Structure formats: structure tokens, C-alpha cells
Amino acid sequence: MVIDEVKLYNYRNYGELNLKLGEHANIFIGKNAQGKTNLLEGIYLSSVGRSARTPRWQELIKWGEKEGSTFVSIRKAFGQDSVRVKLSDAKRVEINGLPISKIGEMMGVLKTVYFSPDELKIVKDGPGERRRFMDIALCQLSTTYFYVLTRYNTILSHRNKLLKNSPSDEAIEIWDYQLAKEGAKIVRTRRAFISRLLPLAKEIHLDVAGEDLDIVYEGLDGTTTAECENVFLEALARSRERDKAFAVTHQGVHRDDIKISADGIDLRSFGSQGQQRSAALSLKLAEMELLKEESGEYPVLLLDDVLSELDSSRQTKLLEHIKSYQTIITGTSLAEDVREQIGKFDEFLVNSGTVKRIGAE
Ligand SMILES: Nc1ncnc2c1ncn2[C@@H]1O[C@H](COP(=O)(O)OP(=O)(O)O)[C@@H](O)[C@H]1O
Ligand SMILES: [Mg+2]
Structure with missing residues (x-):
């Protein structure tokens, strides 16, 4: 377009x-x-x-x-x-x-794909930047994803608000269930996104930097939506006491990350600035190709x-x-x-x- x-x-x-x-x-x-x-x-x-x-x-x-x-x-x-x-x-x-x-x-x-000096830091910055990278691309590809993500964030803020008021376990569980339901959809969509992005990014990165790039989604496991939901629910249950103590939700897709490595080295912590910038460039160019593959333009x-x-x-x-x-x-x-x-x-x-x-x- x-x-x-x-x-x-x-x-x-x-x-x-x-x-x-x-x-x-x-x-x-x-x-x-x-x-x-x-x-x-x-x-x-x-x-x-x-x-x-x-x-x-x-x-x-x-x-x-x-x-x-x-x-x-x-x-x-x-x-x-x-x-x-x-x-x-x-x-x-x-x-x-x-x-x-x-x-x-x-x-x-x-x-659109937006690339500014801030995006040059997506490999080096915190996981929030890398989630944003996935989410913005996915929202443009799927209205459904946008709505699911919006619902997830609303549920998350309700749960966090509730945690501040010494809630009962039953009250928390109601939000856990909803969070797990939306979270499972998000994890699956993001994992699919990364697996589509990977071959494109690999090819571009080999050309840009002569290195073998790898991208791995880091989040809760599970293949089917039902599995993801269960894993998510269990994780929420396990961290409930800690969540109550800190009044924040420690588990979930709002904490996930993507590991970006080149020739086997995790670039997030061990990449040189040059390597990190090359990888950011490869990711952005791969995002262009992926959006083209998915939407034809x-x-x-x-x-x-x-x-x-x-x-x-x-x-x-x-x-x-x-x-x-x-x-x-x-x-x-x-x-x-x-x-x-x-x-x-x-x-x-x-x-x-x-x-x-x-x-x-
Ligand atoms: N709401 C606004 N109304 C008028 N001027 C604004 C507003 N917000 C930012 N600016 C002005 O816009 C300019 C920055 O523009 P920007 O596009 O960031 O510059 P650059 O050309 O360096 O990219 C500044 O001079 C700032 O004062
Ligand atoms: Mg400027």
C-alpha cells in the first residue's frame, strides 16, 4: 500500500x-x-x-x-x-x-512499520519493547488480536486493583480464570507470529550481518489453547501469595519476552551494540516481509x-x-x-x- x-x-x-x-x-x-x-x-x-x-x-x-x-x-x-x-x-x-x-x-x-533510534534498542532494552514489537505488528494483522489484548489488559488491571484490598482467594480466582482464557490466545498468536517471522529474519540477518539469527518466544508452555489456559492457571495459583504480598500479577503474557540470539549468543545481554543494532534492523525488515506475506501488500x-x-x-x-x-x-x-x-x-x-x-x- x-x-x-x-x-x-x-x-x-x-x-x-x-x-x-x-x-x-x-x-x-x-x-x-x-x-x-x-x-x-x-x-x-x-x-x-x-x-x-x-x-x-x-x-x-x-x-x-x-x-x-x-x-x-x-x-x-x-x-x-x-x-x-x-x-x-x-x-x-x-x-x-x-x-x-x-x-x-x-x-x-x-x-506501517515504524523504525526510530528507540527501535534500534529493542534488542537491548527491556522485554516490554520486544512485546510491543510483536503486539503492534499483530494488532495490524488481526482486529481480533487487538480486542483480546485490550481485554487482557483490562482484566489485568482489575486483578491488580483487587490485590491491593486483601481479597479472598475466590475473588482472585474469578479474575485468574478470565486472565488465563485471554492470555492463552495471546501466547498462541505470538508464538505463531515468531515462527512465521523467524525464517524471514534469519535470511535477512544472514545478509545484513553474516550471522545465524534465532528468535525464541519465552513464556508459559502449552500447545493447544486448553493446555495454555491450564498452565497459566496453575502459574497464577502458584504465585498467588506473592501476588498478594506485592499487589501485582507476576505471571502472564505481560511478562513474556523473546530471546534473540546470533550464532548462539543471547544478544539481549551479550551482544555488542553493533550486533544489537543489526538484529533490530533485521527484525524490522522481516516485519515488513511478514506483513506483506500475511496481507498481500x-x-x-x-x-x-x-x-x-x-x-x-x-x-x-x-x-x-x-x-x-x-x-x-x-x-x-x-x-x-x-x-x-x-x-x-x-x-x-x-x-x-x-x-x-x-x-x-
Ligand atoms: N502540541 C504542540 N504544539 C506545538 N508545537 C509542538 C507541540 N508538540 C511539540 N511541538 C514542537 O514541535 C517541535 C519538535 O518537533 P519534532 O517533529 O520532534 O522535531 P524534529 O524535526 O527534530 O523531528 C518542537 O519545537 C516542539 O516545541
Ligand atoms: Mg525527530
């Missing part, structure tokens, strides 16, 4: 922006604090309904204004779609001009300030890949070697909330 138009209205430091994009690389160059990340954030918001930077959508409205919005028009193999996110007293989303009642309905309409790749963070060999690998899909790239400058390798591109200059097209190749 290809974004052909982006409009921002009172969004962050943008007053009114109307932008037409090219179908290959779109490069946005500008000094710091001009609005490059804000533009990508607005596109990402149109994709998954939230910012990658803040959970508070109120912060996205231009200072001093009461309402703002983003609009993205998307060309797909079978027709055109649009997503509008309106921010005022509430966050409202329209798909093709029609308001949706549940945020889940927007999942997958605009599929490439998503749009959003690259915020990462080119300058990669050394030239990794940069070259990345640039080879992006020729296959639409990419929106930001940076403070465009190096000559990048310009030569990038293929077809449109170039724009970002200057305090305005965007000027400066050329096309």
Missing part, C-alpha cells in the same frame, strides 16, 4: 499541511525541532490510533488550539481508503469518511532519523530493501552515498511546521 496524501491540521507544530507523497522513498530533511518526527507521528497515529511517543493524545493538538486532526489517503491493490483522526474533546476516527465506534476497526487499514515503512545511526554497510542493506516499498524517511541531512543508493525518491525540506518539496529523482 502507498500513502498518496497526508494532511495535518493543528497537529503538533503544524498549522495546516497538505502533502502529496511519491510511491518510493520520501525524504524529509530539516534541522532539529522542525517537525520531522511530528509528521511521522501523525502518520503512525493514522495507522494504529496512538502516538509512538506519548499515550496522551491531548498533547498532539497544536498548543493554544482546541482541535486538530490528521488525514491520510491510501492507495491499495484493491481501491482507495482514507483515515481521519480528529482530536478535540475526544479522539474520534473516521474511515472513508464514516465514524467508527471502536478503535479496533481502524487496525490494518493503514499498515507491503506496509509503509516509517524511518525516523535512523539512517545516520547506521554504519555504511547496514545503511546499504537497508537501502536495498526500501526500493521494494514506500518509505518515509527523516534526517538532518542526506549524505551523498545515500542519495546515490536510494533509487527513486522525492525530497522535502521541513522548516518549523512547513514542508517544501525540493526535488524529485
Whole structure:
């Protein structure tokens, strides 16, 4: 899929922006604090309904204004779609001009993969970042997954709240049962995701880094949904006293992780920074391929300030890949070697909330 138009209205430091994009690389160059990340954030918001930077959508409205919005028009193999996110007293989303009642309905309409210097740390950072990596991809692939995950998080917060009030075992068990039911679905879906991702990531990583990459889901065992539920219930029962003592739920998919290793070395704790960055790049590129395999079309790749963070060999690998899909790239400058390798591109200059097209190749 290809974004052909982006409009921002009172969004962050943008007053009114109307932008037409090219179908290959779109490069946005500008000094710091001009609005490059804000533009990508607005596109990402149109994709998954939230910012990658803040959970508070109120912060996205231009200072001093009461309402703002983003609009993205998307060309797909079978027709055109649009997503509008309106921010005022509430966050409202329209798909093709029609308001949706549940945020889940927007999942997958605009599929994106977001890659910023923060994502370069997914291998090194805590398990939360790696769960987010899986969850965001899965939510875009399956509305059902989004709803299951939302339910799980609601149940989890109810259970944690209950734990603070010296509850009876019976009262906790009611939540355990529900948590295990949703948790089992999540584990199974994530394990399937990792097993689909693995061969793609292996192939890309061999090319990027010349190493044998391995990814293993770390969570409660079980093959069938029923098995997973039972294992989950038993684990919750075992940790109940500890849960009560700390008023938190120690077991569950909100604690799971993925182990990422190269040539047998666990990169989370023993990888060099270079190895960790290569693996992060391989994971993101594999995510692009997986979303394409699952939905028939490439998503749009959003690259915020990462080119300058990669050394030239990794940069070259990345640039080879992006020729296959639409990419929106930001940076403070465009190096000559990048310009030569990038293929077809449109170039724009970002200057305090305005965007000027400066050329096309
Ligand atoms: N809600 C807002 N209203 C107006 N300006 C904002 C808002 N939020 C952030 N900004 C401004 O946006 C700028 C940062 O833009 P950003 O896209 O992060 O810059 P960069 O080009 O470095 O990626 C800062 O100058 C900040 O003050
Ligand atoms: Mg930025």
C-alpha cells in the first residue's frame, strides 16, 4: 500500500499541511525541532490510533488550539481508503469518511512499520519493547488480536486493583480464570507470529550481518489453547501469595519476552551494540516481509532519523530493501552515498511546521 496524501491540521507544530507523497522513498530533511518526527507521528497515529511517543493524545493538538486532526489517503491493490483522526474533546476516527465506534476497526487499514533510534534498542532494552514489537505488528494483522489484548489488559488491571484490598482467594480466582482464557490466545498468536517471522529474519540477518539469527518466544508452555489456559492457571495459583504480598500479577503474557540470539549468543545481554543494532534492523525488515506475506501488500515503512545511526554497510542493506516499498524517511541531512543508493525518491525540506518539496529523482 502507498500513502498518496497526508494532511495535518493543528497537529503538533503544524498549522495546516497538505502533502502529496511519491510511491518510493520520501525524504524529509530539516534541522532539529522542525517537525520531522511530528509528521511521522501523525502518520503512525493514522495507522494504529496512538502516538509512538506519548499515550496522551491531548498533547498532539497544536498548543493554544482546541482541535486538530490528521488525514491520510491510501492507495491499495484493491481501491482507495482514507483515515481521519480528529482530536478535540475526544479522539474520534473516521474511515472513508464514516465514524467508527471502536478503535479496533481502524487496525490494518493503514499498515506501517515504524523504525526510530528507540527501535534500534529493542534488542537491548527491556522485554516490554520486544512485546510491543510483536503486539503492534499483530494488532495490524488481526482486529481480533487487538480486542483480546485490550481485554487482557483490562482484566489485568482489575486483578491488580483487587490485590491491593486483601481479597479472598475466590475473588482472585474469578479474575485468574478470565486472565488465563485471554492470555492463552495471546501466547498462541505470538508464538505463531515468531515462527512465521523467524525464517524471514534469519535470511535477512544472514545478509545484513553474516550471522545465524534465532528468535525464541519465552513464556508459559502449552500447545493447544486448553493446555495454555491450564498452565497459566496453575502459574497464577502458584504465585498467588506473592501476588498478594506485592499487589501485582507476576505471571502472564505481560511478562513474556523473546530471546534473540546470533550464532548462539543471547544478544539481549551479550551482544555488542553493533550486533544489537543489526538484529533490530533485521527484525524490522522481516516485519515488513511478514506483513506483506500475511496481507498481500507491503506496509509503509516509517524511518525516523535512523539512517545516520547506521554504519555504511547496514545503511546499504537497508537501502536495498526500501526500493521494494514506500518509505518515509527523516534526517538532518542526506549524505551523498545515500542519495546515490536510494533509487527513486522525492525530497522535502521541513522548516518549523512547513514542508517544501525540493526535488524529485
Ligand atoms: N502540541 C504542540 N504544539 C506545538 N508545537 C509542538 C507541540 N508538540 C511539540 N511541538 C514542537 O514541535 C517541535 C519538535 O518537533 P519534532 O517533529 O520532534 O522535531 P524534529 O524535526 O527534530 O523531528 C518542537 O519545537 C516542539 O516545541
Ligand atoms: Mg525527530
